[in-house]
Amino acid sequence: MSKFKDLGRETVIGSVLLGLTYLVMLAGVITGLWWVFLLGAAGSYAMDALLLHRLPELAKLVQQIRLGITPRALLRQLLALGLLITTPTATSTGIGMVLLTCLVLFGLQLVCGVTARLLRIRRRLPIVTRNIDLGPLRIPDSPPMVLVREPMSRLLPLDAFLVAGAVAYVAAGAVWAVVAGAVVSVSLTVLALALFGWYLVKARTIPEPERVMEFTQSWLDSYRPEVVLYFSGSADSAYQVNMWLEAVAALPRRSVVVLRERVIAAQLAPTPVPVLCVPTSTDLMALDFGPARVALYPANTGKNIHMLRNPMLGHVFVGHGDSDKIASINPFSKVYDEVWTAGRAGRDRYDRAGVGVRDDEIVEVGRPQLDAIRTDTAPNTVRSVLYAPTWEGWTDEPGNTSLTDAGPQLIRTLLAAEPRVRVLYKPHPFTGVRSAAARNAHRRIVAMIEEANRSVAGNGDQRPTGELTSLERRLAAFDTDNGATDEAHNSREEGTADPGAAAELQKLSEEWHRVYWDGRADTEHLVIQGPRPTLYSCFNQADLLISDISSVVADFIATEKPYAITNCEGITDGEFQDKHPTSSAAYMLAPDGGGLDAALAAVHSASADPLAGDRTGLKTYLLGPGEPDSQSRFANAVEELYRRTSDRHPVGSGAAGADGADSPSASEDESPTRPAPASGTPSATDTAPARV
Template sequence: MTLREHANRETVIGTSLLGLSYLVMLAGVITGLWWVFLVGAVGSYAMDALLLHRFPHLAKLVQQIRLGITPRTLLRQLMALGLLITTPNVTSTGIGLVLLVFLALFGLQLVCGVAARLLRTRRKLPVVTRNIDLASLRIPDSPPMPLVREPMTRLLPLDIFLVVGAVAHVATGRLWLVTGGAAVSLVVTVLALVLVGWHLRRALAIPGQEKVMQFTQSWLDAYRPEVVLYFSGSADSAYQVNMWLDVLDRLDRRVVVVLRERTIAAQLAPTRLPVLCVPAATDLMALDFGPARVALYPANTGKNIHMLRNPMMRHVFIGHGDSDKVASINPFSKAYDEVWTAGRAGRDRYDRAQVGVRLDEIVEVGRPQLDEIRTDTAPNAVRTVLYAPTWEGWTDEPGNTSLIDAGPALVARLLAADPPVRVLYKPHPFTGMRSAAARRAHKRIVDMIEAANRRAARTEPDPRPLAELERRLADFDTDNGSTDEAHNSREEGRSAPTAVADLQSLSTEWHRVYWDGRADEEHLVIQGPRPTLYSCFNQADLLISDISSVVADFVATEKPYAITNCEGITHSEFQTKHPTSAAAYMLLPDGEGLDSALAAVRGSGPDPLTAERVELRTYLLGPSDEPSQTRFAAAVDDLYARTDAQVRAVHEVSTEADAAAV
């Protein structure tokens, strides 16, 4: 079942149960049967809990149609009063007590909700940080997140004690039962208010926005950054900046990572670099980055303009992967002082596109992320084929992805191959986000792989070693939802110097255990952050993919790769249009051409494209006579020196002009 199908099913079932609970309560009021009303009330409270903790999508939906927690609570309370009123043996004292306590609860909950909002506002700093000591800001520990995150969804159901007491009063006629329920509801609500008030009082010690920004400027003045890694993007694009963190960490320069979205800050990979997230444009543009002379941009987004306006730096687009896609020749790139590409292919791509980027502004720096890629293959008993299609994209142009037109047919042929091969299927994280056809193709492939493994009756590996490693890896994630952003920023300013190295060691061990625990013949569907794409490269003898940066990266291995031509043009036209396919085994959507690719990796036939792959690697990624990290660092140093000299020259001219004016 796809995620969308699951969400639709959740919506239908959840909405039906929610509506049924209120109908049952109404039936209890009409018939005067207290136990019927109680069943409906318990069901409604259970649905409140499920909407809060298990069905967030459905909770948003019912909120949009004005059935949020507040109207649901009021409706339940009205029906509870209706049950009291229609019951002959209930006194006016009992009815008045329930009504009075409902009003008191509403007032207390309102005050508590306002206090919780004030608490959230006070603790929401204008910046989010990592690896920056915030001790001088005196940030107290985080309050309990259930009380400050959507507090009314927690507070309003506290009337359950009063409602149950009212039903017990109807059933027995004993007033003390409703009195006791009322007392419990009032006490727990008052306790919640006291707790929120206490945390609000503590939060008043946190400096205001102006002082926090003064602290931020003081930190920048003391740190004196030289290079800025700047990133802005949607919540699902954090990988675009994460891929550069280790590269920048290895520079012999003071680097600061500047982010614009709090969601990206929460998803940023562990790093030793100082991280400064400044959501407000006015706050960012007021900061002085001092001696920083180089700003690097992994993505083209509108918010880049807030850093591009800084004349003390030279601004460089470094991207998040080279490919023949249109995104790699975005006309926005002409806004930067320089564009850095991996190899000559990137230069030629801009030259052909004529989008306003001058050739003298393009610098070839290699692809530092690929320096650790292996050119050999893991010693498996059978050959391994990695199928890693890209996603469907935002348009319906043919050839965006092979998944829809060719994916199931390709995988079916691979699963039936003789001699057998092992299939690793790693779809793009965005697969199926826009296209229902892509979702269906993905599901068919997953079903085929699972069926093939069942037929082979393979024994599942012991999950305990991986589970323990995943638990230890999770310990490095300070943003687990139990504490707020300010608390996390404070704690991450005190992180141990060896934390990143320890995490990398754990990740390496996780990958070793994962791959060692899989049979050489076991087909795998690989989704999520682990195993990484590059670890799949090291397992694969052959890659099948589409026109994307995955192909350009895999070329670094110099191992065979295949591309499916789904554009309805000849292979020759396809390879002319997409230079990254120049050394590929070309496939048709029905899988024609696959036998030649498999023969090359099995050694049962010649591999005529070996020399072409070596030549293409140099063309796409630059020469391999020195590590790309060295070339990248040299480019940073060269640009820094040139920019700093220019800034100093301008300053000297300005100083002389001021002196002459005096």
């Protein structure tokens, strides 16, 4: 629920409190009451800390209206001078000392800010890497990030000692208090400046950006990648590339992950595959990927063009899930050499859309991510219903999501259902980013689930067990950068691939899920957000899915369990199912919940599930045949495309050899050394992907 806090209320309350602290200080100046001024000053420092650590959105707002940390600090110092001036016992010496110290602090803080900026620039490499040895770049340890991240927000409040000394001078007439406060404030600022300078000198060992890019090219020449997994996206979209890491890592060809955003690099899941994050387009386009002949794209984004311009690669859109949504028939897809879909449904979808993707450009490769999906149901005493609506989308087309039109009513009906069912509510990560109605519907659903849990003894009061907390701490090390060190330091430390990291993460995740689900009462309704529990683990718990037209439905089909879709488009159910083939084996629901009884009946009794056979056929249509498995089909599609692209653009060895040593140029038709396939991996001729 934290993601959906009412930012409007938070902003209003925070703004009022911030303004109130300065009004209280002003009142202290006008009345000459030092304790009133001290109360306001203490409140202003507390608000500065809250803005830095707890209220980032409000901090951005006050910065935009010219009330950032620097104006606030200067205003606070001005009011402190005002307090001294209006105090009859204050001498010109005390006032002058405070004024002089304020000027000295301002100058020192200015130098600190410039030095911190230079340090950030010097340590900001043009690339971010993982599983690539950066030893030759001689990257020194990261400075404490508490210094270089928002440095002025931490340096400017050091005037607290000076302000406290001024108040003590007014209260007790002790000049030594002003002197002591001035000395402490200046000394701490000088210490910070010395630290900045020390780390800036150490950072001089880092090569210039041009040298770093030369090193990157040298590494590529040595590694000789053959497959590129390319991704660009927003901070919330890392899951789209993460879902392909395991499948790419299992390929027999040498692979490299190429990212464009630093925030995605920080959120990338563990992988043994080398990772290159190249934010600047000119840097990326200057790189030569040597024998690479296949590029895989999980998302359609504008920055894809920077890799698409490479004519030596066979460019493939693999997507991040098949569905009947418009995003799955994006006309942009025709820029790729091929589009890989899970099954026949994807091919037919492009044929009906007529967006320029030819049938001979489509390859059916299955969904490698679904190979481990279970078709059985968790042995719970109460049946579970998973409601996983998609988000509102960027357009206002009717039926984008059932959340706004039907979500609260569906949950209300499920909570009152007899026989009782357990509700698992897992909204899309983007829910509410554009629509206030979606945010409000989400909040209503959460409130209903929390109230339902309170009404049942033993529900809603579970706390994480010691074992679960321990597992979460261990998993946290894999999730994201904790912010303690900068990305240059992290790239250096992650220079050697840990072959056991991905396996350890999988083992920890499986254990976390076991402990999590075992620790929940069968009757406890759950609101599930964040990376865990995963969507697929929810699939394994659910007896029925209620969702919208999205890849969630297509993936759930792999379980062969009942599913339902809410028709919020204002058309008949028949028209809806003709328009969206993934709904052809669904129990259709009306926005008011009509049709839910039939779906629930199918959950409680197999004899009341007339759509079971339809789901089996739809599974093959959407996801392809069960044999060979999707990973084998995907690997063979990569192999086939690599072969055909290499025929058009023969792979030479003009760059450094695979062992890193310089080698003479070979003939243009010489192929790179290929790693041996993993044990049990079928050959390309055994399981050729379907192309027509």
